[in-house]
Amino acid sequence: MISAEMKSRFDREVAKYPSEQKQSAVMACLAIVQQELGFVSTDSEKVIAEHLSMAPMAVHEVTTFYNMYNKRPVGKFKLNVCTNLPCQLRDGQRALHHLESKLGIHMGETTADGLFTLQQSECLGACADSPVMLVNDRAMCSFMTNDRLDQLVDELRASGGQA
Ligand code: FES
Numbered sequence: 037m038i039s040a041e042m043k044s045r046f047d048r049e050v051a052k053y054p055s056e057q058k059q060s061a062v063m064a065c066l067a068i069v070q071q072e073l074g075f076v077s078t079d080s081e082k083v084i085a086e087h088l089s090m091a092p093m094a095v096h097e098v099t100t101f102y103n104m105y106n107k108r109p110v111g112k113f114k115l116n117v118c119t120n121l122p123c124q125l126r127d128g129q130r131a132l133h134h135l136e137s138k139l140g141i142h143m144g145e146t147t148a149d150g151l152f153t154l155q156q157s158e159c160l161g162a163c164a165d166s167p168v169m170l171v172n173d174r175a176m177c178s179f180m181t182n183d184r185l186d187q188l189v190d191e192l193r194a195s196g197g198q199a
Contacts, residue, residue, distance in 0.1 A: 038083045042072055046087050059088050062098055066105055075106035103157055104173040111146040113192050116157035116170040117180075123159075123166040131167035132156065134182050138189055151193060 049064035065084045069076050076099050078092075085092040099105045103116060117132045132154070136142055139152050146153040162168045165178035177188060 110153040119156045120159040122163035126166035
């Protein structure tokens with residue numbers, strides 16, 4: 037549900053652009069929705085589209101192009117492991133499988149306690165540091181051996197979801 041407060045935040049983003057280019061605020065509006073609701077639903081896309089005088093499909097194309105927008109609810113910690121070819125050649129898939137085993141879930145799933153969501157990611161621009169992963173779209177983790185993956189998961193879990 038998009039609140040009036042969220043729409044006024046949309047308006048503040050729209051005001052940064054010339055009136056005939058308000059569609060330029062689409063990524064900022066999507067970020068606001070995700071920050072407030074945790075994910076961007078089809079209904080939210082429609083509200084943004086209407087607000088920015090865009091076709092809903094044009095908003096959907098942005099949402100689905102970028103990895104950082106969640107299309108459904110995710111856990112407190114979103115773990116995105118790069119499995120593009122250069123990383124495949126340097127243990128990216130192994131890292132993903134190790135996390136699946138450690139967390140007891142498959143790629144794309146969320147743990148029952150709601151703490152972790154495990155996803156594949158496209159190239160993160162750090163191929164030489166493989167295996168690499170992103171935590172919550174911000175924290176880059178490099179050279180993720182099984183030991184380092186275990187340590188990361190244990191630390192995030194010990195934080196009680198506060199990190
Ligand atoms: S392919 Fe994984 S970071 Fe580039």
